[in-house]
Amino acid sequence: MSEDxxxxxxxxxxxxxxxxxxxxTQLMLEGESDLxxxxxxxxxxxxxxLCRQLRPDLVLMDVRMPDMDxxxxxxxxxxxxPAIRVLMVSAYESEDYRREAARAGAxxxxxxxxxxxxxxxxxxxxxxxxxxx
Numbered sequence: 001m002s003e004d005x006x007x008x009x010x011x012x013x014x015x016x017x018x019x020x021x022x023x024x025t026q027l028m029l030e031g032e033s034d035l036x037x038x039x040x041x042x043x044x045x046x047x048x049x050l051c052r053q054l055r056p057d058l059v060l061m062d063v064r065m066p067d068m069d070x071x072x073x074x075x076x077x078x079x080x081x082p083a084i085r086v087l088m089v090s091a092y093e094s095e096d097y098r099r100e101a102a103r104a105g106a107x108x109x110x111x112x113x114x115x116x117x118x119x120x121x122x123x124x125x126x127x128x129x130x131x132x133x
């Protein structure tokens with residue numbers, strides 16, 4: 001089986017309460033044939049609903065959002081759908097947030113000011129495959 005050749009693109013969900021961040025993240029991921037953004041959510045509650053519907057492979061989850069924060073949403077997603085991986089995306093370089101994210105079940109934690117190649121590396125690492133896009 002040539003699994004790399006036949007594997008469909010990884011399905012991603014972008015979660016952030018700021019339109020600009022969601023759109024920027026999507027633009028940074030565009031053009032990657034092994035990645036497909038299948039949805040966007042504006043808070044953790046919306047993310048949980050979309051995960052139930054869309055079953056993404058990876059959620060790029062903001063830490064702090066209204067209605068339901070990313071840490072709470074990650075806990076719920078991992079409890080209900082453990083196969084879905086979560087990459088926390090935050091504006092805050094905080095060891096407390098990093099620890100909480102890991103406890104919640106997040107695969108990794110990246111800062112919002114990351115460069116495109118850093119985001120792609122983190123996404124591929126969180127997916128556990130396709131290190132070269």
